[in-house]
Structure formats: C-alpha cells, structure tokens
Amino acid sequence: MAEAVAAHEDPKYPELSRRTITLVVTGLLLAVFMSALDGMIMATAMRTVADNLHGQTLQAWATTGYLITATISLPLYGKLSDIYGRKRLYMIAIVLFLLGSLLCAMAQSMYELALYRGIQGLGGGGLGSVALAVLADMLPPEQRVRYQANFGAVFGIASVLGPAVGGLFAGMDSFLGVAGWRWIFLINLPIGLITLVVVGKLFTFRNVRIPQRVDYRGATALVAGLVPLLLVAEQGKQWGWTSPLSLGLFVLGAAGLAWFLLVERRMGDEALMPPRLFRNSAFTQVNVVNFIGGIGAFTSMTFLPLYLQIVQGLSPTTAGLLLLPQSLATTVGAKFAGPVVARTERYKFMLAGGLAMLGATYLVLSTVGVDTSLWVMGALAVAMGLGLGIFMQTVLTALQNSVPPQDMGVASGLYSFSRQLGAISGTAVFLSVMFGIAAGRIIDSFASVRNTPALQAAMNDPAVLSSAADQKVLTGLLGGTEGIDLDNTAVLDTLDPRVARPILEGMGSSINTVFLVLGGLGLLAALVSLTIREKAGSKAPAEQSDGAGERLAATE
Numbered sequence: 001m002a003e004a005v006a007a008h009e010d011p012k013y014p015e016l017s018r019r020t021i022t023l024v025v026t027g028l029l030l031a032v033f034m035s036a037l038d039g040m041i042m043a044t045a046m047r048t049v050a051d052n053l054h055g056q057t058l059q060a061w062a063t064t065g066y067l068i069t070a071t072i073s074l075p076l077y078g079k080l081s082d083i084y085g086r087k088r089l090y091m092i093a094i095v096l097f098l099l100g101s102l103l104c105a106m107a108q109s110m111y112e113l114a115l116y117r118g119i120q121g122l123g124g125g126g127l128g129s130v131a132l133a134v135l136a137d138m139l140p141p142e143q144r145v146r147y148q149a150n151f152g153a154v155f156g157i158a159s160v161l162g163p164a165v166g167g168l169f170a171g172m173d174s175f176l177g178v179a180g181w182r183w184i185f186l187i188n189l190p191i192g193l194i195t196l197v198v199v200g201k202l203f204t205f206r207n208v209r210i211p212q213r214v215d216y217r218g219a220t221a222l223v224a225g226l227v228p229l230l231l232v233a234e235q236g237k238q239w240g241w242t243s244p245l246s247l248g249l250f251v252l253g254a255a256g257l258a259w260f261l262l263v264e265r266r267m268g269d270e271a272l273m274p275p276r277l278f279r280n281s282a283f284t285q286v287n288v289v290n291f292i293g294g295i296g297a298f299t300s301m302t303f304l305p306l307y308l309q310i311v312q313g314l315s316p317t318t319a320g321l322l323l324l325p326q327s328l329a330t331t332v333g334a335k336f337a338g339p340v341v342a343r344t345e346r347y348k349f350m351l352a353g354g355l356a357m358l359g360a361t362y363l364v365l366s367t368v369g370v371d372t373s374l375w376v377m378g379a380l381a382v383a384m385g386l387g388l389g390i391f392m393q394t395v396l397t398a399l400q401n402s403v404p405p406q407d408m409g410v411a412s413g414l415y416s417f418s419r420q421l422g423a424i425s426g427t428a429v430f431l432s433v434m435f436g437i438a439a440g441r442i443i444d445s446f447a448s449v450r451n452t453p454a455l456q457a458a459m460n461d462p463a464v465l466s467s468a469a470d471q472k473v474l475t476g477l478l479g480g481t482e483g484i485d486l487d488n489t490a491v492l493d494t495l496d497p498r499v500a501r502p503i504l505e506g507m508g509s510s511i512n513t514v515f516l517v518l519g520g521l522g523l524l525a526a527l528v529s530l531t532i533r534e535k536a537g538s539k540a541p542a543e544q545s546d547g548a549g550e551r552l553a554a555t556e
Contacts, residue, residue: 034097034188067424087203100121133411169183353390354394355526357383446506470496
C-alpha cells in the first residue's frame with residue numbers, strides 16, 4: 001500500500017505516493033542542476049573557449065545571447081504552461097537546452113557559439129520556472145515548502161562544482177578524441193536525457209489548464225522592450241552608458257515596454273502578465289522585493305568570489321571551495337524557513353529577517369580589507385548563505401500564495417523573471433561602478449603610501465628594479481594612473497607584494513563601496529517586505545491513503 005502525501009480530500013492536488021513525489025522532484029532538480037552547472041562552468045571556462053574560437057573580444061556575446069533568451073522566455077513558459085500543461089512545456093525546455101548544448105559543442109566561431117547559446121537560453125528559461133509550477137501543482141503550500149528548499153541546495157552545489165569542472169575541462173587538450181572545452185556542453189547531454197526519461201515516465205498528473213488565447217502581441221512587445229535593455233545592461237560598460245548606441249537602446253527599450261503595457265491592458269485576463277495580478281498589492285510588493293533582493297543576492301555572489309580572487313589572491317577553485325560553507329548555509333536557511341512558514345502560514349517577518357541578515361552581512365563586507373582573515377570571510381559567507389536561503393525560500397512561498405491556482409504558472413515564471421532582471425541589471429551596473437571608481441581608488445591608495453619606508457624600499461630593491469612587470473606598474477602609478485590594465489588583473493600574481501598592495505587596496509575599496517550600497521538595498525527590501533499584506537496558504541493536512549497503489553490522473 002502506497003503512502004499518500006498529498007491529501008485526497010482537496011481536489012486541487014493529486015494523490016501521489018511519497019516515492020512518486022521524490023522521483024518527480026529528483027527529475028526536476030536534475031534539470032535545474034544542469035542549467036545551474038552550465039552557467040557556473042561557463043564563467044570559469046569562457047576565456048579558454050574564446051581563445052580556441054579566436055574570439056576573445058567577442059566572448060561577452062556568448063553570455064549575452066543566453067541571458068537575453070533565458071530572461072525573455074521566463075514569463076512565456078509560465079503563461080504557456082498554464083494553457084497547454086506543465087509536462088509538455090517542461091519537456092520542450094529540456095529538449096531545447098540539450099539541442100543548444102549539442103550545437104555549442106560543435107561551434108566553430110564565437111558568432112556561432114553566441115547563436116547556439118541563445119538556443120540554450122530558450123530552454124534554460126523554462127527549466128527553473130516550470131519546475132516550481134509543477135511542485136505547486138503537486139503539493140499544498142505546507143508540504144511544498146519542504147521540497148522547495150532543495151532547489152536552493154542545487155544552486156549551491158552547482159556553484160561549488162562548476163568552477164572545478166570548468167577548470168578541469170578547460171585544462172584538457174582533449175578527452176575521448178574531443179577537445180576538452182567542448183565537454184563543457186557535452187556533459188549536459190547525459191544529465192538531460194536522464195531527466196527526460198524520469199519526467200516522461202513519472203510526470204502523469206494534470207494541472208488545471210485555462211483555455212484562452214495566446215498573447216503573441218504581448219510576447220512580441222516584451223521582446224521589443226527587453227532585448228535593447230538587456231543588451232545595454234550587458235554591453236553598456238564597453239560601449240559607454242551615455243554613448244549614442246546605449247542611449248538609442250534605452251529609448252527603444254522604453255518604447256517597447258510602453259507598447260507592452262498597452263497590449264497587456266487590452267488583453268486583460270488573457271495577457272502574458274495579467275494586469276489584475278498587479279492590482280493585487282501583495283503580488284506587486286512581493287515582486288518588488290524579489291527584484292531588489294535579486295539585485296543584492298546575485299550581485300554579491302559575483303563580487304564575493306571577485307574579492308577573494310583579486311584582493312586575497314586565491315585561485316578560482318580555492319575561492320569556490322572557501323564558499324562551500326555558504327552553499328551549505330543556503331540549504332540550511334531554506335530548510336529552516338520552510339517548516340516555519342508551513343507551520344505558521346505567515347511569511348512576512350521571515351522574509352524581512354532573511355533580507356535584513358543579507359543587508360547586515362553586506363554592510364560588514366563593506367569594511368573588509370586586504371588583511372582580513374579568511375576565517376572572517378568564511379563566517380560572513382555563512383551568514384550571507386543563511387540569509388539567502390531564507391529569502392529565496394520565503395519569497396517564492398509569498399509569491400505563490402498571493403495568486404489563485406490557475407495563475408500558478410504565471411506566478412512561478414514571474415518569480416524567476418523579476419529575480420533574473422534584478423540579477424542582470426544589478427551585476428552589470430555594479431561591475432561598471434566598481435571598475436569606474438577602481439582607478440581613482442588605486443591612485444589614492446598609492447599616493448597615501450608613496451613615501452612610506454616599505455614602498456621606498458621596494459622601489460630601490462634590485463629584484464623590483466630588474467622586474468619588467470614591477471617597473472611597468474610603478475611607472476604607471478608614478479604617472480598618476482592605475483598602473484595595470486583592469487581588464488586583465490592576472491599581472492597582480494607576478495608583482496612584488498609591496499608594489500601590488502596599493503592596487504589591491506584600491507580594488508578592495510571599490511568592492512567595499514559596492515557592498516555598502518548592496519547593504520542599503522537589502523535593508524530597503526526588508527522594510528518593503530514588512531508592508532506586504534499576507535495571504536495564508538490553504539491548509540491540506542496529509543493523510544494516509546486507504547487505497548492500494550497510486551491514484552493518478554491521466555497522462556498529459
């Protein structure tokens with residue numbers, strides 16, 4: 001006799017055994033892990049990939065191509081899965097991601113890779129958002145939150161394994177007769193095929209479908225609005241934020257978004273993003289909190305490894321291992337928040353607490369320096385992980401509880417969409433800010449130590465005098481520049497520590513400024529979350545099934 005987990009007295013949820021739920025969730029997690037791991041591997045191996053394809057100056061387009069299609073497809077998957085069913089859309093997303101991965105492995109130029117990464121992104125946009133909607137279809141809120149915490153754990157594991165796996169493949173000349181870097185994409189194929197089999201065989205329950213027209217005009221308008229803005233977010237630093245090209249894209253993006261709002265208003269309930277949802281103050285507020293929190297959470301996940309590698313001089317693999325406690329803490333935070341929210345059916349104060357913890361951690365990170373102990377950095381990473389786990393778990397519950405069941409796909413898509421927009425815009429803007437102020441901070445740092453005995457001794461040291469790298473940097477610093485090319489900080493590893501120190505302090509100071517602003521944003525998001533009008537999830541106590549076997553709906 002199978003143990004039923006979802007209550008059969010509530011017709012909104014199918015009656016499934018614990019084994020079936022576990023296997024289906026495992027399939028969903030595999031797909032999410034595949035997508036997350038791909039991003040982490042690419043971050044480490046992109047330089048090697050670009051070298052092999054003779055397109056180092058074009059490498060940003062491979063990242064931009066993926067981000068644009070993944071971000072834009074997020075709300076589309078949510079809406080279409082409400083209309084056509086989750087299983088069909090999820091399997092399409094997996095197939096697109098695998099097709100893109102295979103094509104990326106066969107790319108012969110950076111232009112081809114950018115195109116194929118766009119195909120990958122079309123699939124990647126659905127892997128996370130539809131998975132969360134599937135989970136919401138299977139389980140009532142008080143049971144759902146226990147499983148949602150595992151999605152945060154998957155991202156944590158991927159963030160640790162990604163740099164190591166990327167470095168391994170990038171360092172191989174070949175493996176099984178194929179260039180090592182191509183395995184960065186080929187590794188997705190076995191994971192994806194297993195996921196297809198698991199989802200195809202066990203995903204046998206129906207979600208409530210809402211028959212309605214597809215908002216093609218809204219989708220077109222969204223593309224017209226977001227593509228220019230995402231392009232300038234990714235490339236604005238290189239083009240110049242006030243260049244004619246950037247300003248033109250800002251105007252095009254604004255016009256596209258205005259068109260999108262007009263279309264959505266006319267489409268009403270059949271809109272890609274139904275306006276009635278945003279008339280719900282709780283739904284709107286949670287999305288605002290998710291956007292601001294996404295800026296802080298994902299920008300910090302970029303800048304903390306950057307600090308460890310540039311300022312502390314750690315290798316990417318070592319920095320990734322140092323951040324392992326953060327990944328574990330993210331899982332612990334999510335596991336802690338889930339049962340509390342399920343038991344109390346209240347999430348506002350838990351959400352505010354997680355954001356406040358993130359904000360406070362960022363403020364402390366704004367004070368660290370070159371000599372800060374790695375033990376301290378590890379403790380701060382743990383605190384950041386706990387806050388991140390609580391935030392990501394609770395904001396998802398808040399968003400899903402703020403909409404009716406028939407809009408669960410839209411809500412899950414917008415959860416990923418608003419967070420992704422925050423991540424992209426925050427990372428792009430703050431990277432530009434950091435590198436924009438770094439030169440001045442380095443010059444100021446050098447001026448403050450120029451006449452100190454330590455630096456004077458270094459400048460007269462025969463070893464420094466005979467080092468071309470040290471002399472080039474010192475010549476630049478004495479001439480009133482930052483002394484190095486900030487686009488290539490690898491030279492720092494070759495410098496005399498006394499010569500490198502003012503550069504490290506200047507870079508550290510610019511990163512501190514970023515964390516200071518992120519701390520303010522985290523506390524702002526915590527305050528906004530306290531204004532949310534809560535809507536408790538509907539209880540559905542778990543019961544034992546008195547029927548033999550599993551009672552499942554017809555396969556979609």
